[in-house]
Amino acid sequence: MILLLIRRWSCQRHKPVVRVGTALLIALALNLIFGAAFLTAESGRQPELGFWDSVWWSMVTMTTVGYGDFFPKTFFGRFFVAYPCMLLGIGLIGYSLGVIVETLMERFNKRRKGTATMHFENHLVICQCPSVSRVIQLVEQFRTAHADPQRPAVCVTNQLDELPLEFREKSIHFVKGLPTSEETLLRAGVANATGVIILARDISDEGSDAESFTAGTLVRLIEESGTRSISVVIELARRQNLRMMERAGADGIVPAEGITDMLLTQEMFNPGLRHVVENLATHDTGCEFYIVPHRFGGRALREIQRAALDHPSNLQIVGVLRDGAALMTPDKSFRLGATDKLILLAEKRADYDAFETTHLNNHPQPPTE
Template sequence: MIFFLRRWFANRERLAFKLVNALIVALLLNVTFGVLFYFAERNAQEGLTLVDSLWWAMVTMTTVGYGDFFATTWVGRFLVSYPCFILGIGIIGYLLGVVAEGMIDRLSRKRKGFMKIKHTGHIIICNCPHTDKVLRIADELRFHDSKLPIVVVADNLEENPSEFVEKNIDFVRGRPVVETIMLQANIIESSGIIILARDPCDPACDAESYATGSIVEQIGDDAGKELRTVVEVINPKNERMMTRARIDGLVMADGLSDRLLVQELLTPGSQNVFSQLLTTTEGSEIYTIDSSHDSGKFIDLQIEVLRFSDDVQIIGIVRQGSVMLNPGRSTEIEPGDRYIALARNRSCIDSFKTQLSEIKL
């Protein structure tokens, strides 16, 4: 009993403690004034019951005042009703204040990124080098699913920016290299993690991205769950380092614009082609599909694909992590190969997957 009381009073500053205490006090006052009203009025009001008196006390304390029962004696009016009015208004005001305080505190903690995320199947974006960049990524992610939950984990934001609030993007404040911060973002129940470079102009940020990726993979191993992670790499020389963290995907920021500039110069209009392939908001996108064939030639696969009604094209193969775009016609398909497909949207790919096993090479 003593241990329970110590635990109870140790939490006296918590909202639940204040709320429960106020409710207990309100219940005790309700019973006390109900009993006092009954003894003060039972001889003056024929048929008055204790239940009626308890009802009167509740109606009076909450300032509802139905008027179905009221004091008629001097004791009932001045020694019972008056204190009931004053204390009732006080306890109700206190209850409303506790509830309002809790709501304000919750909103403040959520805005400042201190709340634990309850989403499942959400996308976590680590670091926020610029709000516009995060918003562009969010728009791409939500093109096919406008209600996809997105959580940003960053330590350079004092509170959730208004732009994120408008887009319904949640925020966890802290460095993503800290395990407790990632657990606060409910990483175990997430469907993917995007790790952005803290400073796109500083190649040294790759080291922190590597550390974040390692933490994510370790959390996934401890939970027995595979977490899909994509990392933005500033310096191509750090690609090998990133693969040691067992990152699922790497995107090289350095040199990408240089290559696009050269391509546009040599092949005018190629920029528009790459732009369409790199966005989910228009045109077709690139997908990878598990192969259902252990043998056959690539040209035979392409011919068979043309027989189907879905707007899907097979343009290459992924073999042991290496990409083979537009391979030779006689290229043999091997066990474990993945097909690189071009399709209008995810639904086309899902439909095509069910038909893929029907293709005979």
């Protein structure tokens, strides 16, 4: 057993934590040894001296505190016990402090250079960094949506050489490497993340979608080997690659191409529409869109819409998502299927949960024709 411990220690003795632990263990051993030696040397001149008094003297001497309540009175106690105790104590303290400072600097440099491993949970991982400001905006929206301004966020990219000052001010961490590498994604803590946003590295580069597809597939493989469900959203650079990207198993795919053009045209005919879109797309103010499963299978959509309007919460059901298609104005006789999802406007998701529970309690049976 002892040989096994020695072997393990010899294999990891270069690690700062092991070095500090070794120094502290040696200090503790010397504390007891010098305490016992002090008691042996001084017990004749100081009969009132106890073992723990000697250990106390050893500690204050090794740390150079020099409290003065106990001190050696014999020649042997002064020069053969106290003298070595002071010299070894100063050396051990200096060594331990040096290793601690070295460890802190090493960790700081690793985080600054993006080589550290993240150990967060329920955090956001953003793959690629087209611009620092864009990553910051995404993180702020994520934190606002979770009502947690301190929620960790990690940016994975090979485009940065070190952590930008803006990231440091916003407590955004950085992992240097390609998101198409499983090792890089694991260092970012993807296995314990709440969500992953994969941005197009360069909208003008046709190869960006292939990289995003690889990153999305790797995230799904990491998810399968773990126990946590990870929400994945991918930015699509080219619409013609939509079917390819769907095979990556992403929860959401947002085309970068054409969205701005559509909004520009709509703004021409409906000036001010930009403010509506901003209100719906951000979590800072107003209501947001939510797509939620339901327990209203077989019921008429209009019945549920009217009940939602009568509910005390600010809640409106504006459409249905069926088989991947959004039905915003379905026929008035439209009935909900069990696999459909409701598209709603609400201040928070909890408002719908409260409405659904209340309505089901008051109307437990579907209406009959």
